[in-house]
Amino acid sequence: MSAATPGGPAAAPRKRGRPARGSAEDGPGARERILTSARTEFAERGYDKASVRAIARGAEVDPALVHHYFGTKEQVFGAAIESAFAPAFVVPRMFEDSRPEELGEKIVRAFFHIWEDPRTRDPMLAVLRSAVNNEKAAQVFRRLLQRNLLSRAAAVLDVPDAELRVELAASQMVGAALVRYVIGMEPIASEPLDQLAARLAPAVQQHLTGSPAPGAGAAAGGTAGS
Amino acid sequence: MSAATPGGPAAAPRKRGRPARGSAEDGPGARERILTSARTEFAERGYDKASVRAIARGAEVDPALVHHYFGTKEQVFGAAIESAFAPAFVVPRMFEDSRPEELGEKIVRAFFHIWEDPRTRDPMLAVLRSAVNNEKAAQVFRRLLQRNLLSRAAAVLDVPDAELRVELAASQMVGAALVRYVIGMEPIASEPLDQLAARLAPAVQQHLTGSPAPGAGAAAGGTAGS
Incomplete structure (x- = not known):
């Protein structure tokens, strides 16, 4: 986000940017x-x-x-979602600190922990709504996820298709969050979090470490799905 | 929704509702x-x-x-998405005509077949965008999915948690569609459909016929581990 003025204390305030009402x-x-x-x-x-x-x-x-x-x-949006997503940036560290077979459960729990708290949910909703409706917002969103989540998590996973796997896992969680918090569709909307996590973890785990279905090209053969 | 006049064919046409330009x-x-x-x-x-x-x-x-x-x-919206979703209403029939273990692959392929064609994709995008942003639209969407997809598919699946399973499968597919077509995030956005389907099928299959994760926490009563 090179265009974003690093507006912290370091940046010298422009004159016209100074509020007239004083320092409060x-x-x-x-x-x-x-x-x-x-x-x-x-x-x-x-x-x-x-x-x-x-x-x-x-x-x-x-x-x-x-x-x-x-x-x-656009830059305000970038800064807002970057701060909104700060809790999610623990996920790449989970990839470092976990055994591969426990990643599904851990990540699902971390993800929904963020969504269950209205203070962190609202910002995520903001991002989702905006990215769905506006290409500029979608672009900011893509850059942010790419840099802070996908590449970092994929680097730890260390398989050739790591980014695809991480993104598939993300797609499962985002889809479930959409149904639960945005569309509000039953029974997922009211499912106790523990049960929901127990359902989602195997699917997320499958994406991260499982084998794809064998019948990739042909018609549905035996979809054993490990 | 008391404001919604049931304006279907049954309603007598108001005079000012008739076009002046003739029958064309x-x-x-x-x-x-x-x-x-x-x-x-x-x-x-x-x-x-x-x-x-x-x-x-x-x-x-x-x-x-x-x-x-x-x-x-609101009613125009309902009619539009009902017609938009017509292709998706084949899915419940798949539940009837398929062996359980091939459902994942079949449904994923049917779902993305609809999304890959711009003529059917655009209406789905319409629904998704609207339902994400407007509670009334979300309500119409919920009713439609409930009546035409979830209940019918779940009836065929014939297990106590059938609706939850079908909806989890739907959440995976909707999440992937969101990432691929709406957010346009790589690598999912450009992944060949066959490969993408091969990745998603096992996750969808897991939801429909697999066991939840054993570590559902203390609350998870009936979730028999694998």
Whole structure:
């Protein structure tokens, strides 16, 4: 995200980015408030409808300060989802710290742990909604996942098709999250998390370490599926 | 949903609902054109932004005729996705006609056959985008899937947790479709269909006929381990 102005304390504030009302709305707290507000705004309204003005209002800062810290709306989005996904970045470490055969269960539990908590779920919802509806948002999302999750996890898995495997596992979890939290479809929506995890873990494990079905080209033969 | 007027064929056409230009835009062709236009409109703009006016324009009919045939926007949406999903309604029949162990492969192939063809993909995208962003659309979607796919497929599977199994299988396929067609994330986006199906089939099969993971936690009662 080279385009994103590193807007931390290091960056010198531009004049027009300074709020007129004084230092109360600036400072380190403002940056966090803007990110929080951005996550809410993107979650509730999606990328297309979200506005920097509303994000600023939610953070009780001037819109110019949002631009000052983060740049364009696309860049605000990038920063918001990067902070939203911070909990998920533990996953690559799991690949390092786990035996291969326990990865399915561990990753599924970590993933749904994030989704079950509204504070971390809403940002994920924001990302999902926006990426589904807007190509720019999808692009930001792809870059973020690629850099922080897929490549890192795949590097640890250390098989030629590692990225495909990790992504298939992700597709299973994202699909289940979509059905459970977004579409709200029963019975998955109300399934106790333990039971749901017990169902998903073998499928995720299959993707990470199992064999593909033998009948890749031909019609359905014996889909033994180890 | 009390606002939804049941506007099907049973409803007497309102005078202002009749097109002025004569019978060319009415008749059986108009209904089909409206559905086609509605699928495009919902696909491109999502439920929230789609308008009956634009649907009418795309079908070259008067907006009143859309209301006459289908009722409210919500009902137009219901009719559009029902027609969009018609190809998917072969799936329950697969449950009847297949040996259990070949279901994974067969269903995955049928599902992606629908998604690979832009004519059937666009309507599915419409549904997915809309259901992700709008609770009313999600509700229509839930009802449709419940009635036409889940219950019917589950009835054939004939195990106590059949609906959960069918829905988990669906969640895997929807998740993969999301990654491949909506987010466009590599390597899944470019994976040849045969290979992708060979990867997904064992996971789907696992959901339909496999055992849950043993480590379901204390709460997992009936989840007999493999």
